[in-house]
Amino acid sequence: xxxxxxxxxxxxxxxxxxxxEFIGIKNFDLGIGVVALFPMLYALIIGxxxxxxxxxxxxxxxxxxxANILGISFMLFVAKLGxxxxxSLPQLMDAGLSLTLQEVGHFFGTIVFGLPIALLIGMKREAxxxxxxxxxxxxxxxxxxxxxxxxxxxxxxxxxxxxxxLFGAIYLTILASILANSGWFHPISLAMGAGVGSGSMMAxxxxxxAIIFPESANDIALFAGAAxxxxxxxxxxxxxxxxxxxxxxxxxxxxxxxxxxSRKAENKA
Amino acid sequence: xxxxxxxxxxxxxxxxxxxxxxxGYDVSPIDALPGMLIIVAITVCGFAIEKVLPIKxxxxxxxxxxxxxxxxxxxPGNETIVKATSQINFMALATPILAYAGLSFGxxxxxxxxxxxxxxxxxxxxxxxxxxxxxxxxxxxxxxTGKFH
Numbered sequence: 001x002x003x004x005x006x007x008x009x010x011x012x013x014x015x016x017x018x019x020x021e022f023i024g025i026k027n028f029d030l031g032i033g034v035v036a037l038f039p040m041l042y043a044l045i046i047g048x049x050x051x052x053x054x055x056x057x058x059x060x061x062x063x064x065x066x067a068n069i070l071g072i073s074f075m076l077f078v079a080k081l082g083x084x085x086x087x088s089l090p091q092l093m094d095a096g097l098s099l100t101l102q103e104v105g106h107f108f109g110t111i112v113f114g115l116p117i118a119l120l121i122g123m124k125r126e127a128x129x130x131x132x133x134x135x136x137x138x139x140x141x142x143x144x145x146x147x148x149x150x151x152x153x154x155x156x157x158x159x160x161x162x163x164x165x166l167f168g169a170i171y172l173t174i175l176a177s178i179l180a181n182s183g184w185f186h187p188i189s190l191a192m193g194a195g196v197g198s199g200s201m202m203a204x205x206x207x208x209x210a211i212i213f214p215e216s217a218n219d220i221a222l223f224a225g226a227a228x229x230x231x232x233x234x235x236x237x238x239x240x241x242x243x244x245x246x247x248x249x250x251x252x253x254x255x256x257x258x259x260x261x262s263r264k265a266e267n268k269a
Numbered sequence: 270x271x272x273x274x275x276x277x278x279x280x281x282x283x284x285x286x287x288x289x290x291x292x293g294y295d296v297s298p299i300d301a302l303p304g305m306l307i308i309v310a311i312t313v314c315g316f317a318i319e320k321v322l323p324i325k326x327x328x329x330x331x332x333x334x335x336x337x338x339x340x341x342x343x344x345p346g347n348e349t350i351v352k353a354t355s356q357i358n359f360m361a362l363a364t365p366i367l368a369y370a371g372l373s374f375g376x377x378x379x380x381x382x383x384x385x386x387x388x389x390x391x392x393x394x395x396x397x398x399x400x401x402x403x404x405x406x407x408x409x410x411x412x413x414t415g416k417f418h
Binding site for chain 1: 277281293312328338364367368388393402
């Protein structure tokens with residue numbers, strides 16, 4: 001059983017939460033748009049600094065406990081978002097078409113954007129593991145079962161997993177803020193987009209969107225939660241029966257074209 | 270007993286979130302307590318269902334379903350539950366989660382240093398892709414159906 005109990009971790013989190021909430025929301029106008037900093041981000045960043053191995057404040061064991069708690073703590077957030085869904089079922093049904101269709105975007109988005117670029121910069125079979133999904137734990141299991149964790153595909157998936165764990169939330173928060181400020185998208189479209197299927201990433205993006213569109217804050221949480229739930233429910237099946245075969249098919253078609261071009265470019269350079 | 274450490278952990282996180290809700294959103298802990306107890310109870314029940322039932326579905330589905338059920342109009346007392354849980358700001362509940370995420374940062378740093386630049390670039394592209402394409406499709410859906418515009 002995964003170890004969860006540590007007074008040290010809980011006391012640090014309590015201190016982080018109090019400090020973060022005390023600082024509150026700060027808006028910075030950078031000319032190109034307003035960047036919103038908010039308590040979640042302070043807690044994430046200060047927490048990350050505390051955990052730096054150089055500072056020797058936390059042991060490997062402490063960090064593992066923090067990661068274990070993270071894994072289940074998200075369920076409280078899910079429960080809270082669920083309580084927004086009950087009273088809003090008609091509203092969710094009303095947006096049913098968009099809500100269903102945008103899932104195609106969640107699952108296709110990683111492949112459509114990721115695979116061609118991965119091939120262009122010279123990745124081989126790693127590209128399949130890296131781009132077939134957002135490479136969270138359930139996706140890693142799928143890849144490990146099919147190819148083995150130490151295969152090129154497994155290494156690609158694990159690499160994206162590690163990057164996502166470390167920088168996913170902060171990167172997607174910045175991206176969500178930029179897209180929200182662009183004015184191209186409706187807040188609810190962005191909220192649905194934020195339901196990427198990873199807890200901390202979704203929470204951070206939802207926070208950023210709720211601050212930029214305060215009048216729609218509750219709807220943003222509602223639709224981000226709903227989209228995230230659908231992504232999670234169908235995610236495993238889609239990845240096995242759709243994403244992975246499609247990525248492999250596209251790899252076979254695209255690799256001879258894009259892969260060779262990248263080698264030529266390297267030779268010229 | 271099974272799950273006891275999980276239950277403790279949810280209660281501690283709930284208490285921390287109540288304090289954050291107080292500092293950040295001026296909701297007194299007394300007003301927030303019933304709602305947080307409901308949220309913790311829903312979560313614990315979700316885990317219990319997942320443990321007991323022979324059908325293996327992710328816990329997140331059970332927790333969501335329970336939360337949705339008890340707040341939907343068909344459930345007796347749903348209005349009281351909705352009112353109580355609305356005292357908990359969802360942002361206040363997310364702050365401790367991101368704090369745990371932060372505190373586990375150092376764990377994966379060693380592995381990260383061994384990664385090549387290509388995989389770092391691609392991971393950013395992958396996360397951009399899933400968010401951007403889903404947002405784009407949702408936006409098109411809304412414009413076509415004329416909803417929200």
